[in-house]
Amino acid sequence: MKKNEQVSTPVIKRLPRYHRYLEELKNMGVIRISSKELSTRMGLTASQIRQDLNCFGGFGQQGYGYNIEQLYNEIGNILGLSSKFKAVLIGAGNLGHAVATHLRFEDRGFDLIGIFDSNPAVVGQQIGNLTVLSSDELEQFCLNESPSVAILCIPSEYADATAKKLVSLGIKGFWNFTQYDIATNYKGIAVENVHLGDSLMTLCYQINNIDNIDEETK
Amino acid sequence: MKKNEQVSTPVIKRLPRYHRYLEELKNMGVIRISSKELSTRMGLTASQIRQDLNCFGGFGQQGYGYNIEQLYNEIGNILGLSSKFKAVLIGAGNLGHAVATHLRFEDRGFDLIGIFDSNPAVVGQQIGNLTVLSSDELEQFCLNESPSVAILCIPSEYADATAKKLVSLGIKGFWNFTQYDIATNYKGIAVENVHLGDSLMTLCYQINNIDNIDEETK
DNA sequence: CAAACTTGTTTAAAATTTTAACAAAGTATA
DNA sequence: TATACTTTGTTAAAATTTTAAACAAGTTTG
16 A cells, blocks of 8 residues: 555546456456556556556556456455445345345445345345345344445435435445435445436437537547 | 537536436426525535536526526436437346336436347246347347347346447447446447446445545545 | 626636656566 | 566656636516
């Protein structure tokens, strides 16, 4: 580790991407790579890669480049992927169900330990190795297990109240799939707002303006 | 409409958020709002809102502010939400299923007209008012229906080949839920990469660095 | 009519990204 | 071993983008 300064958000957001490319290279059996070659693969400049990595320390070697497995592990450490933050999923509808089964939480610093829904038709359902519990049990569950993260897959109108309640129960981070914006500058609370609807609208804009997009790339 | 210059990506990405807040205000029956009040609600500056909107024209009135319904409609027009781009969903696993049922495509410029999967156990399944078709039928379907958008909810290893094939079949935009990065500077192709895994890793970093996050907000 | 608002627009400041450059340290090779 | 080559870490500077501030001009309101 090197600097004590605040690392900028754009840099942080690029780390998972580096991690992905390095994982792929690792799986392909590649041993080492230079910032130059990685940059052409990723569509960045070598300079940016070196500068991003240098926010955290020097992981490469002059004349050699980066050892892929080592760099992969280093970035994993920076992201803290070996954490085991306990997570609860609130809302086990279609989306919640998919989120619970689709993401590899264990590889990304989380341990999904509880799923809750208010719909009696869903309560009791088995998802992965968890049984959906009633929302009525959420409070007691939090007192017992002290999860640190909540994944919100509930209707937007309940988001604000639910988030407030969860904060009072000790939740420290939200992965928010509702349309509601959870304030990102809440005291000591971490928030990732996903907002799939926004993404879809952005795509709509892009398609409507493809000519301009081309213009931009020139 | 006003300027011919290219509007920057961050501005575009904020439009759906404005749209959301205005929709909420509209539903609450509020008639008008000033950039000042909207800014405090959204946690932005009034200046930024006025400058963002001015990329597209002047929709307000001095001394009055903005008419909420009018501004809501204007932003909808800018985004092109009344388009009816034909969309196909590739991959009807948990995630694809959720995406198909959870998003209100009609309100966001799209019309989901086909769902495809290669798993025989899934083909024939009913999702909303659509029946899952076999991937073998995709090509013919595209030739018949000419969809302009593809939603990718398939394993990452098939993403590249599938995207290439779809482009050759006339697809103009991708909503990509795979881990693979679809090149965003492809000819005249629009891409929205969702990358839920990246988002989760970013959340992990944030929680591991909550102290620093607080520091940042000071 | 005058005071209070609030926009559209300009100008300035701040932050971020990109590019360039290069000494130092390693690798490869003869 | 010596020499040429590679490539990092780091600094500095330029370019771009984003954010904020400021204000004239037009509206509303009492």
